[in-house]
Amino acid sequence: MQTYRLSLFVLIITVLTFSFNLPVYGQSASNPFVIMIDPGHGGRDTGTPGTGRYKATEKDIALDVSLALGKMINEKLSNVKVVYTRDKDVFPTLNGRAIAANKKDVDLFISIHCNAQPGKKGTAYGSETFVLGTTKNKQNLEVAKRENSVMALEENTEVYKEFNSSSPEFLLGLELAQEAYLDHSIKLARFIEDEFQITAKRRSRGVKQNIFYVLAYTYMPSVLVELGFLTHKKEEDFLNSKHGKNLMTKSLFIAVEKYLKYLNINAKETVAFVEDKEVEQVSNHIEFKVQIAASSKAIETKAYNFKGLNKISRIKEGSLYKYFYGSTTNYEVTKQLEEEARNKGYGSSFVVAFKDGKKIPLIEALKTMAN
Numbered sequence: 001m002q003t004y005r006l007s008l009f010v011l012i013i014t015v016l017t018f019s020f021n022l023p024v025y026g027q028s029a030s031n032p033f034v035i036m037i038d039p040g041h042g043g044r045d046t047g048t049p050g051t052g053r054y055k056a057t058e059k060d061i062a063l064d065v066s067l068a069l070g071k072m073i074n075e076k077l078s079n080v081k082v083v084y085t086r087d088k089d090v091f092p093t094l095n096g097r098a099i100a101a102n103k104k105d106v107d108l109f110i111s112i113h114c115n116a117q118p119g120k121k122g123t124a125y126g127s128e129t130f131v132l133g134t135t136k137n138k139q140n141l142e143v144a145k146r147e148n149s150v151m152a153l154e155e156n157t158e159v160y161k162e163f164n165s166s167s168p169e170f171l172l173g174l175e176l177a178q179e180a181y182l183d184h185s186i187k188l189a190r191f192i193e194d195e196f197q198i199t200a201k202r203r204s205r206g207v208k209q210n211i212f213y214v215l216a217y218t219y220m221p222s223v224l225v226e227l228g229f230l231t232h233k234k235e236e237d238f239l240n241s242k243h244g245k246n247l248m249t250k251s252l253f254i255a256v257e258k259y260l261k262y263l264n265i266n267a268k269e270t271v272a273f274v275e276d277k278e279v280e281q282v283s284n285h286i287e288f289k290v291q292i293a294a295s296s297k298a299i300e301t302k303a304y305n306f307k308g309l310n311k312i313s314r315i316k317e318g319s320l321y322k323y324f325y326g327s328t329t330n331y332e333v334t335k336q337l338e339e340e341a342r343n344k345g346y347g348s349s350f351v352v353a354f355k356d357g358k359k360i361p362l363i364e365a366l367k368t369m370a371n
């Protein structure tokens, strides 16, 4: 019996170790960090025409900068793969862009646009980078209205029915779904706006929050960049020039590079943080978690590394890192957690118990609770 148990244990560990192909940043060419670049608009959706002095509109500048950024990343960064929502003058729907990003296991989504000031003043200028969030700021709302308005040009408007940014229920659901990615999105947005100032010497209007469709429905860190105002003559000249596009591309590239560096550092810091917190949380009571994976690699416990599951924790046992989904003191709830994990593709998930932060046999935990 003892030998049987031991070999079963070894078998389970072996299967778990080799059957989970969890993403790790830049670890290997076969498992690259995937960046999706989304040049705004395209085809019959021209985006803002700007002052009207140039033939090129927002869609053209967005495409030029996007392709140049992708090229630079491919040339200079190893183990990073670039994919585009469009690489020519075509019109992907907003919904199509989000679906493509979610399908391709994208780690980072960058949407590139140019801004426009409503009316004829043409005084507003500067770059701004948006992450998902609610806002009451009128100017921000104008930007979102303009960038989302393309929905009306699309043939199948049915898919946008639930997208109602004035409904509190809708916004709450959105915030919960995106919570896990927000701090990373803000980090990248900050790097981008900093580089626009440092490298391109532009005026930054800052990092802002707003409800953009492409940010709301992409389940990974995502930002929407407004390079500058095409309704501002000087800025329009700059963004239409080769020199201007080069500077904006270079800024975006440096920001992406900084973000990737930050992720590695952050992954290291997360180890101590997660473990400390775990010990504190589970002291003096029985706690259940769902083990979803084991790996020899220390993977950052972010939702986008675990097929969108958040509340992931990690412990090290021997040479293996164990990854757990959820945490509850109620054994009944574990069934629900287990089902959620299985639905996400972690078919061999199972419930484990902890007492005072230490793993104990499940049966012992249940007995303790019954007493």
Ligand SMILES: [Zn+2]
Binding pocket: 040, 041, 047, 048, 058, 113, 114, 147
């Ligand atoms: Zn746009």
